[in-house]
Amino acid sequence: MKYLPKIKKKTIALPLFLLGVIFTGCKDQKEANNDNENAGIETNSEEVEDKAGLNTLSAKEKEEGWQLLFDGESTEGWRGYGKESFPDGWVIEDGALKVQGSGAGEAGGGGDIIYKDEFKDFELSLEWKVSEGGNSGIFYLAEEIEGEPIYTSAPEFQILDNERHPDARLGKDGNRKSASLYDLIPADPQNAKPVGDWNEVSIIVYRGTVIHTQNGETVVEYHLWTDEWKEMVANSKFKDWENFVNAGGDDKKGYIGLQDHGDDVWFRNIKIKKL
Incomplete structure (x- = not known):
């Protein structure tokens, strides 16, 4: 016991x-x-969760007809503007397509890049972040014209460090700040995130109507090829650029382009849906 x-x-x-x-x-x-x-x-575990959805399409997005333009691992489908190959000066870094800054503005680096296919009515979605003092842009409806830079034919969604780059103080009413239709229509509200943070972007082009959204808010809306559009361009530095006035050309379609402006800029989750 x-x-x-x-x-x-x-x-x-x-x-x-x-x-x-x-x-x-x-x-x-x-x-x-x-x-x-x-x-x-x-x-x-958080890192795995953060990276799991990058540069991929969900089942819903696939059903809706979204097309992935960048898989986070290769540059397939992309090439230099006016070139047959992908240029030096662009790299893949941590699942993002990065333009490496040359410090020489548009005069240096690998140059602008475009996706291989042309698009007419579409919704483009992507994320971007910029280095300190950085400048870049997203072109759409671009034509590839020999001897002419991409910006002579394509409207530009501006990418900028608004706090440091002098472009933010130039132009008119802030029309060179982030998400603006460059040098034409200022983004309102101006809601770009600080340097180093990712910004979510959507560009919709549908039968001439164009909408810029940034971080969940509509910031620009305008209408291509209208009398109002032609008047606005006529009163700008683009006034003598016939291909710009007629963005998209006769077929009203063109390339998606990413700008090399000599600064470090990153892009990811690049996808598009035809409308």
């Missing part, structure tokens, strides 16, 4: 000891995770 309680004590003590170890381990892990969070360090 005296021996049985001793066995009972030992069988109870062992599970309690193990529970103590488990509790201590969980506490230590929780504290470590809190330390990482306070230090701005993401856990591995």
Whole structure:
């Protein structure tokens, strides 16, 4: 009778000891995770979750007809404007298509790039972030005209570090700030995120109506080929650019282009849906 309680004590003590170890381990892990969070360090599970949806199409997007233009691993489908190959000066970095800054503006680097197919009525969606003082742009309805740069035929969704780049103070009423129709219509509201943060963009072109959205808000709306459009262009620096006035040419379609303006800029989640 005296021996049985001793066995009972030992069988109870062992599970309690193990529970103590488990509790201590969980506490230590929780504290470590809190330390990482306070230090701005993401856990591995968060990193996997963040990267899992990058440069991919969901089942719903596939059903809706979205087409992925960049898979995060290759430059397939892209080439230099006016070139047959993909230029030096652009690289893939952490799942993003990056133009490497030359420090020489448009005079240096690999030059602008375009996607191989032309699009007419569409919705383009992507994310961008810019380096300090950075400048770039997204072209649409571009024609590839020998001897002419891309911007002579294509409207441009401006990409800019509004806080540092002097372009933000030039133009008229902020029409050179981020998400503006460059040098023509200012983005309103001006909602670009700080340098280093990703901005979400949508550009819709449908039968001449063009809509710029940035970070969930419509910031520009205008109508191509109308009398109002022609008057606006006639009162701008583009006034003598016939191909710009007639953006998209006779067929009202063109290339999607990304600009090399000599600064570090990143693009990802580039996808398009024909309308």
